[in-house]
Each structure stands twice: as C-alpha cells, then as structure tokens.
Amino acid sequence: MKRIHKLTLALLPLMMANNVYAADNANNILTSIDKKISVETQPVTVMVRLKKGFKPSIVYKNFLAQTKLQANDIQNVRRFALSSHKPGILASGKKHILVLASSTLTEDELVQAAKTIEGMDLVEVSRPIQLDSISTNATPNDPSYSSLWGMNNAQDADIDAPEAWDVGTGSRTVVVGIIDTGINYTHPDLINNIWTNPGEIAGNGIDDDGNGYIDDIHGIDVVNGDTDPMDDNSHGSHCAGTIGAEGNNGEGVVGVNWVVSIAGCKFLSDAGSGGTAGAVECVNYFNDLKTNYGVNIVVTNNSWGGGGYSSILEDAIAEGAAADIIFAAAAGNSSDDNDAGDYYPANYDVDSIITVAATDSNDQLASFSSYGATSVELAAPGVSIYSTVLGTSYGTKSGTSMATPHVAGAVALMASEFPDETATERKMRILNAVDRLPNLNGVVITAGRLNIARAIVGGTTTPPYTYTILDIDDEWTAESENARHRDGRYAAYNTFTLTQETEVSIDLTSSTDTYLYLLDSADNIIAQDDDGGASLNSKITRTLEAGTYTTESTTYNASATGVFNLKVTGERDVTMNPSIITYLLF
Numbered sequence: 001m002k003r004i005h006k007l008t009l010a011l012l013p014l015m016m017a018n019n020v021y022a023a024d025n026a027n028n029i030l031t032s033i034d035k036k037i038s039v040e041t042q043p044v045t046v047m048v049r050l051k052k053g054f055k056p057s058i059v060y061k062n063f064l065a066q067t068k069l070q071a072n073d074i075q076n077v078r079r080f081a082l083s084s085h086k087p088g089i090l091a092s093g094k095k096h097i098l099v100l101a102s103s104t105l106t107e108d109e110l111v112q113a114a115k116t117i118e119g120m121d122l123v124e125v126s127r128p129i130q131l132d133s134i135s136t137n138a139t140p141n142d143p144s145y146s147s148l149w150g151m152n153n154a155q156d157a158d159i160d161a162p163e164a165w166d167v168g169t170g171s172r173t174v175v176v177g178i179i180d181t182g183i184n185y186t187h188p189d190l191i192n193n194i195w196t197n198p199g200e201i202a203g204n205g206i207d208d209d210g211n212g213y214i215d216d217i218h219g220i221d222v223v224n225g226d227t228d229p230m231d232d233n234s235h236g237s238h239c240a241g242t243i244g245a246e247g248n249n250g251e252g253v254v255g256v257n258w259v260v261s262i263a264g265c266k267f268l269s270d271a272g273s274g275g276t277a278g279a280v281e282c283v284n285y286f287n288d289l290k291t292n293y294g295v296n297i298v299v300t301n302n303s304w305g306g307g308g309y310s311s312i313l314e315d316a317i318a319e320g321a322a323a324d325i326i327f328a329a330a331a332g333n334s335s336d337d338n339d340a341g342d343y344y345p346a347n348y349d350v351d352s353i354i355t356v357a358a359t360d361s362n363d364q365l366a367s368f369s370s371y372g373a374t375s376v377e378l379a380a381p382g383v384s385i386y387s388t389v390l391g392t393s394y395g396t397k398s399g400t401s402m403a404t405p406h407v408a409g410a411v412a413l414m415a416s417e418f419p420d421e422t423a424t425e426r427k428m429r430i431l432n433a434v435d436r437l438p439n440l441n442g443v444v445i446t447a448g449r450l451n452i453a454r455a456i457v458g459g460t461t462t463p464p465y466t467y468t469i470l471d472i473d474d475e476w477t478a479e480s481e482n483a484r485h486r487d488g489r490y491a492a493y494n495t496f497t498l499t500q501e502t503e504v505s506i507d508l509t510s511s512t513d514t515y516l517y518l519l520d521s522a523d524n525i526i527a528q529d530d531d532g533g534a535s536l537n538s539k540i541t542r543t544l545e546a547g548t549y550t551t552e553s554t555t556y557n558a559s560a561t562g563v564f565n566l567k568v569t570g571e572r573d574v575t576m577n578p579s580i581i582t583y584l585l586f
Contacts, residue, residue: 047099185264253387358399379437
C-alpha cells in the first residue's frame, strides 16, 4: 500500500517542542489527560551514520584529534552496526551508527562538528521521547478472563479471540519484539512466554553469538547500555500481557497468544524518556536477530510516537520490512487527524507499518484516539484494557498504546498458523478481515476494527482496500494547444481500475465552471454531470463492474484558470489501482 502523507507537521497538544511521546499513560497515579511527566534536561545527542567500511572507534578517535576536542566535550555514547536484510555481511562491511552527546555544545554546534567526521553519511539529532499521559482506571481486585472485554464481550465490540483460539493458540517458535520501557520478564503470567536467546550462555560475560551484545538473554536495554530489559515503568509489560500473557495457566489474564516468545528492547526509562537513537538501535537489534541469527521475529510492537521525521529511523524500519518484520504502531492520543499532520513513526512511508487507532467497549472510536482515512489502517480495543504490569500485579490502562498490542498479537497468532506467509500477506490478511463499522468509515483506511478470528478462518491475503483511487489537486490553465476537447471544452483525462464491482463516487470541484464525464474502456460515455452539488462542481456516483474507467474533466472556455480537484473514492474492500494517463490542464 502506498501511504498518503501531507507535508505539514502538527504536533500533539500534549507535546513539548520537538519531543516524541509514547501513546498513553506511564503510571497508574496519573489521572488527567492533560498532565505531563517532567523531563530532566539532557545533553544534546546526535546520530552519525557512517559509510560502509568506516570503523566507529577509529573515526571517533581521529575526529577528536583533528578538532582538538576532548572526550568530555563530545562523548561517544553508543555505537552499533546497522543490520542489512542481506545476511552474512560482516560488521566491518556494514554502515555503523555513532551516537555522540555533548553537555557543552549547542545542538547546531554539535551537528556541524559531527558533519566533519570522516566517512560521515548522515547526521541527525536524536530527539527526546517521552511517555504521553492519559486517563487510567483503578486496578481491579479480581483479575480474570472476564475482564478482557477486548478479547470477548457481550456487545461483540471485540476481536473475536475465542473463535480464533478454536483454531490455534500460538507457538513459541514465533517471536514478538517489544520496543518500549522493557518487559517484566519474571511476571508469573509472562515468564513462560519470554524469549531466551539460544545463542547466548547466561552470565558468562561473553558475546557468544557475536551480535555485539554480551548476555542478551531476553533482549537489551539501550537506556542503561546493558542487556537487561527489565521494565521499571509498567508500560512495556502491559503491552506484553496483551500480546502474550500465558493462557490456561490459572494466572490472571490471557494474551492474544496463549503461547508465544516475547523479546524486549528497552529504550524508554522508568520516567518514560528516551531518544530517537535508542529507537533506532532497538529496531536495528531485532532486524539483526532476524536476518543474521535466524530468530523468527514476525512483528515489533511500537506503542510510542510523535515528533520529527528521522531518515535513519525510517530506513531501519524499511530494513525490517525487507526481513518480513511488521511494525505495529500506535496512532497517538491527541484526537488528531494524522492525514493532516505527520505523526511518526506511524506515518513513515513503509509498507510493513500497521498503524492502530483505539476503540471502546461500544465499538466507538475512543475520544482520545488519533485517526486518519489514509494514514491509519484500522482500530482495535484501547480503552480500559487490563493486563500485566510490575511485580506480580495487573492494571488497567487506556490509549492507542493498548490497542496496538492487540494487532501485534494478532500478527503473531497468524504467523503460528501460516508460518510461510510474508509480512505483506499477513498485513493484508488482517486488513481484509476487519469488522467494518459505520463510525469508522472515512476515519481509518479499512473503516474497521480488528477481527483476528476472521483473519485466520477464511482470511485472504489479496490487497483489498485503497480508500482514495485518485486525488488530484492543483492550479491549472486550459490551453488549446495542449488539450483534447469535447464540444469546445478543454479536458484532463485520468484512469482508474477496479478489480470487482463497487460503488464509486467521483467528485470534481473547481473555482471555475466545469463538466464531468465517465467513460468505459471503449471510450463510451456512461455517465456525466454538470452541477452536481454546486454550480461550479460536478459529481457522479455509480456502481461499476470490474474494469478500467476514464474520467474526463472539462472547462467551458479556452482561457479558464482556477483550482482543480478531482477525487475518486470507493468501497474499502475493493482493490482500486490508480493510473493517471493524461493531465492536460496545466
């Protein structure tokens, strides 16, 4: 799917300038959606991507010598090799990330200094990431399956988990990466579903598998620079429980998967703060495990987002896509239209991303949930979700952060049933199978909420659902020497293809008088309109069979100028392939 994005950026109301926030609350004591967690002032940090063949330790040493700076002026915080979807490449042949921090230089000074590094390919500021607070509910006294309305409830506003479990309940050969505040891997409801690195010997202080991390038994912690991803916040553990709290074990709750393997990468601290560099390292860590070490990671859960664009992070996600890793991303909690302002990482133009909005127990879009008719794929339960937290406890949280692990868990469950499918096929299987809801029409791409049972039983992997077929918006001038015409009018011709019968709406709006024709593949006029909706607009709504069609948009005089918008939309469960043949009105 080609994700449609605007160039403007609208940050969430809860954000500080240039900061990135996770998609829900960090602590059960927070009760106000407007409340923010305080963030201590951090050193300025940048990511330096090096070209292939440049060793970061040598590059950094030479950089200090040439600039006559000291290590305490610009510190080498982290360095790691970037994964490649082509296996077998030694670290010396890969690009590396060098993370530099300074408490004495300004951001601009550090960026400019970093750009002088030998072998520098790209420099980006590592932006702060901070958990976003949202309302939360008291922890129930009696944890049980009946508390999990998102899995099954009387209103059927759920993902139909029991029906899916009739087919299968998961597999420990399937691995889910959680990029968050870590995982409470000793929780009695999680402990048996925690991934253990088969290439490492615990506690021997040796990087046995040679992946650059010593004793990464259950994952890594890039906040503290070690390999213990234990959660000290609860956010990541809550996501983990929804994905894979052990089923049928007499403990608390059950995840979408009764059996699964969950690996952690902690890049957000106990206060819910981190940075883009840490997110990149986590994505890269899971990419590397999949590509070079054969770990069957099928999806990562990313219940965080916002802030500015990062080419380095987008490239890392794309590397994961090449390795068939789905990137499940939270849509955000600011009630924003993500089509109007890019929200990262959810809005990156990478096909492996599935962005998730939140619904409540009445199948309504949650009041806090962001959305997007062309940028958010689907919704999932995200209000008052009960799951594992710290210690041996359970808690209830709300947010698109809680909706996202329902989808990540669904990907994992499908992977246990259809192990040979690609990431694209798994994504299509999920999006084809949603429960379509009137209140989500025009709100998310599929107009629907996750249904895992339908995805597994009779699901299809054929791409189904582009919302907008054509959307052309520009200033134009009709010129006779460039345009074909009908009855003296000057025209633009555009085509689209339908794979099955569907109702299509064609809207032509302009600042001058226009006329609209719809033609079949033989160039026969099958519909036309002059003043549909308004004197300057034209509109055709018609049910069309599968085939290729052409729109002809015309003006009434040879010198007309104005703003021209042609938009063709249709049902979201039909493939609609746009192909612009001619645009003659320029």
